[in-house]
Amino acid sequence: MHVSSEAPMLEGVGIGNRYGRLVVIGSSGLDAHRNRLWLCLCDCGNTAQARTTELRRGSRKSCGCLRLGRVKRRRKKSIDTRALNRFLSGGLSKPKNRI
Numbered sequence: 001m002h003v004s005s006e007a008p009m010l011e012g013v014g015i016g017n018r019y020g021r022l023v024v025i026g027s028s029g030l031d032a033h034r035n036r037l038w039l040c041l042c043d044c045g046n047t048a049q050a051r052t053t054e055l056r057r058g059s060r061k062s063c064g065c066l067r068l069g070r071v072k073r074r075r076k077k078s079i080d081t082r083a084l085n086r087f088l089s090g091g092l093s094k095p096k097n098r099i
């Protein structure tokens with residue numbers, strides 16, 4: 001029997017597979033330890049890279065938003081939206097040129 005701890009870790013992980021909140025959307029090369037990285041799309045809309053082992057073990061289930069779960073995000077984003085609107089309206093200052 002050939003039991004290699006490195007070789008066939010690709011198996012079991014493929015594009016379209018879902019792990020928690022992550023859906024594998026592509027291969028993302030290798031990390032510094034030559035572990036394969038997968039590009040994953042999180043349910044929250046972010047993308048994340050995850051190793052094959054992390055996905056298979058279930059140690060990686062989100063882009064990181066699950067860890068941030070303790071911060072309740074039920075508030076309305078009033079502050080962010082205001083800041084954004086201010087930024088946008090300031091950046092796009094109305095042209096006052098009279099023709």
Ligand SMILES: [Zn+2]
Pocket residue numbers: 021042043044045046062063064065066
């Ligand atoms: Zn996420």
